[in-house]
Amino acid sequence: MLKKRNVMTIGTLARTAGVGVETVRYYQRRGLMSEPEKPYGGIRHYDEQALARLHFIRASQWLGFSLDEIGELLTLQDGDHCDEARELGEQKLTSVRRKISRLQQIERALNELVQKCSSGHGDVYCPLMASLNDGVEDATTDKHKVR
Amino acid sequence: MLKKRNVMTIGTLARTAGVGVETVRYYQRRGLMSEPEKPYGGIRHYDEQALARLHFIRASQWLGFSLDEIGELLTLQDGDHCDEARELGEQKLTSVRRKISRLQQIERALNELVQKCSSGHGDVYCPLMASLNDGVEDATTDKHKVR
């Protein structure tokens, strides 16, 4: 008993996955998804696999992988390359942890500044601005790229 | 006794602040820094104020302000607008905290996946890939923008 596969147009596919039609087409152009053959003169249809692929991409993106990295992951898809996949995962984990601690530093600094601003309200000058003018105490000590 | 002010060329200024010459010129075009008058047919010189401005910009950037927001901050520079500045700071603080908790979620998920990958090594399939294929457990439940 062959259950007829859930067939969708690109619009339905996109809506179901919560992305825009243009985004799906963009992923196709990037080579992250294949374009199904189109029936002569007609409209392409997409199945569950396409939807799964879209989920894969969004899930990976959510984990901080770039589209290029996702492309890499996709070449490892058969499950035979667990080590490579884990390696990529570990790299991401490291970079996520770096980001977290940088943001925590920033949070502490910003919090302190805002606190000062709220309390010492008698003065004429603004402590936040003052700190920014001084370079936020050792924030600019790392003179590297901010990006 | 007038101490002759520390005068720099754009190159020295940039190097001192740890940015590129092009970056300084870019900030000028963006209206974040002024261009000093140039002596007839000659080379512009920059003083400590310009350097301070550059520090201000980098410090603010480090705190997560965009160049547009930094422009706003700069219009509040006189210190008479402490409330507005604090308001901006608080907004940033909120967004930084959001980012942190999002990243912490990601960290937990990624860590778990990598752990699984390292341990259960007898199977043929890769747990990381498997999870990505399933959508990372409720990661894709929030079907919104990843950006």
Next chain:
DNA sequence: ATTGCTTCCGTAGTGAGGTACGGGTCTAAG
């Protein structure tokens, strides 16, 4: 005086991840 590094200045390109547009074709509802 010649080499060689800066500076000056405008314009254009980069990368990441899309989003928008416009003209043409299909399909489904009324």
Next chain:
DNA sequence: CTTAGACCCGTACCTCACTACGGAAGCAAT
């Protein structure tokens, strides 16, 4: 049968923060 709404497709445009390019002119040392 007409019309509204998808779809198809290529190309152009967007944001953000830079970065590069290229030619002319200045300045410092040899």
